[in-house]
Amino acid sequence: MTVSAKTETVNLLNFDRKGLAAFFVEMGEKPFRATQLLKWIYQEDVTDFDQMTNLSKSLRAYLKEHCCITPPEILIEQIASDGTRKWAIEMSCGNRVESVFIPEENRGTLCVSSQIGCALACTFCSTAKQGFNRNLSVAEIIGQLYVAQKRLGEEKRITNVVMMGMGEPLLNFDNVVAAMNLMMDDFTYGLSKRRVTISTSGVVPAMNRLNKECDVSLAVSLHAANDELRNILVPINEKYPLNELMDACREYAKLGPRKYITFEYVMLKGINDSTQDAFALVKLLKNVPSKINLIPFNPFPNSNYNCSSKQTMSRFKDVLYKAGIITTIRKTRGEDIDAACGQLVGKVKDKSRRHLKLQKMDSSNAA
Ligand code: SAH
Numbered sequence: 001m002t003v004s005a006k007t008e009t010v011n012l013l014n015f016d017r018k019g020l021a022a023f024f025v026e027m028g029e030k031p032f033r034a035t036q037l038l039k040w041i042y043q044e045d046v047t048d049f050d051q052m053t054n055l056s057k058s059l060r061a062y063l064k065e066h067c068c069i070t071p072p073e074i075l076i077e078q079i080a081s082d083g084t085r086k087w088a089i090e091m092s093c094g095n096r097v098e099s100v101f102i103p104e105e106n107r108g109t110l111c112v113s114s115q116i117g118c119a120l121a122c123t124f125c126s127t128a129k130q131g132f133n134r135n136l137s138v139a140e141i142i143g144q145l146y147v148a149q150k151r152l153g154e155e156k157r158i159t160n161v162v163m164m165g166m167g168e169p170l171l172n173f174d175n176v177v178a179a180m181n182l183m184m185d186d187f188t189y190g191l192s193k194r195r196v197t198i199s200t201s202g203v204v205p206a207m208n209r210l211n212k213e214c215d216v217s218l219a220v221s222l223h224a225a226n227d228e229l230r231n232i233l234v235p236i237n238e239k240y241p242l243n244e245l246m247d248a249c250r251e252y253a254k255l256g257p258r259k260y261i262t263f264e265y266v267m268l269k270g271i272n273d274s275t276q277d278a279f280a281l282v283k284l285l286k287n288v289p290s291k292i293n294l295i296p297f298n299p300f301p302n303s304n305y306n307c308s309s310k311q312t313m314s315r316f317k318d319v320l321y322k323a324g325i326i327t328t329i330r331k332t333r334g335e336d337i338d339a340a341c342g343q344l345v346g347k348v349k350d351k352s353r354r355h356l357k358l359q360k361m362d363s364s365n366a367a
Pocket of ligand 1: 166
């Protein structure tokens with residue numbers, strides 16, 4: 001973002017450490033002010049500039065006049081019987097996204113959205129049906145982690161972030177990368193790079209750029225092992241077909257600690273779930289260090305697909321497993337609150353008024 005602090009209020013949640021240091025340098029301050037400020041915001045939970053006692057009085061006065069620390073707001077909270085929590089979070093202009101917290105024994109994963117709606121037209125995805133509205137800002141992306149962690153409190157730490165909510169994160173590259181850099185910064189949440197995962201439908205040029213610019217784990221939504229079917233399920237495949245996608249994956253896996261790529265494969269009854277499909281997948285991934293995550297399809301109204309049976313999924317898994325590929329079938333979480341994968345907003349949208357009435361919290365509660 002441009003630094004036009006003199007004329008309009010700058011939301012400091014829009015800066016990663018580098019951006020914040022540049023912001024301070026431009027106003028004649030030392031770059032280390034950036035780490036001081038990040039600590040106040042993300043570690044000390046202080047948003048009142050007057051309380052930032054290691055900043056000079058004049059700097060505090062300047063920040064008060066020209067800057068703000070404004071996170072998005074939790075509008076609705078739903079808690080499933082398995083402890084999964086879903087929040088509808090209000091962004092500026094009244095747009096809303098949903099973030100989901102999935103507690104497990106040794107970790108807590110937050111599923112974060114990158115866009116309002118989505119421009120891609122994956123035929124099995126409910127977000128795709130809404131069309132594209134806009135990119136989220138850095139403040140709106142990091143803000144999901146900020147409000148979620150605050151809401152959960154100290155005893156429930158968010159240890160993992162997956163960019164698997166609404167939107168295609170690689171089509172909002174700059175803001176998503178800045179927000180992921182912030183999440184991994186030692187002066188904010190200090191998440192390990194192995195525990196921050198970006199999921200893409202396969203925007204190949206952006207994957208290659210990510211490879212050079214940001215060190216996070218990569219998940220690729222594959223869903224088909226041949227171009228003919230993938231062109232239908234994930235239409236961006238027409239632009240970046242499987243051979244280009246696999247090249248980009250091999251390149252990505254070459255670097256340091258990344259070791260392997262996670263491939264997501266949604267199980268669609270009678271569409272992509274035969275043993276031949278499984279063998280084709282093994283062949284496709286032969287030279288790519290891979291893990292496969294089989295995702296039970298989550299139906300939504302007018303989705304026109306069904307989920308494969310348990311038996312079919314486990315047969316499919318066996319083929320992959322016998323070929324030496326680490327394969328898991330994703331456990332469906334938060335089913336009773338529509339928090340499961342692919343259910344963000346879509347169907348929930350029609351119901352949201354009702355939920356709003358039932359569950360609207362007063363904002364002091366949400367903080
Ligand atoms: N656009 C990114 C990230 C968002 S979707 C991507 O495509 O990877 C996160 C995951 O949920 C993707 O693997 C997506 O294919 C999957 N998904 C979408 N709709 C689904 C549904 N109805 N059931 C199961 N998985 C779904």
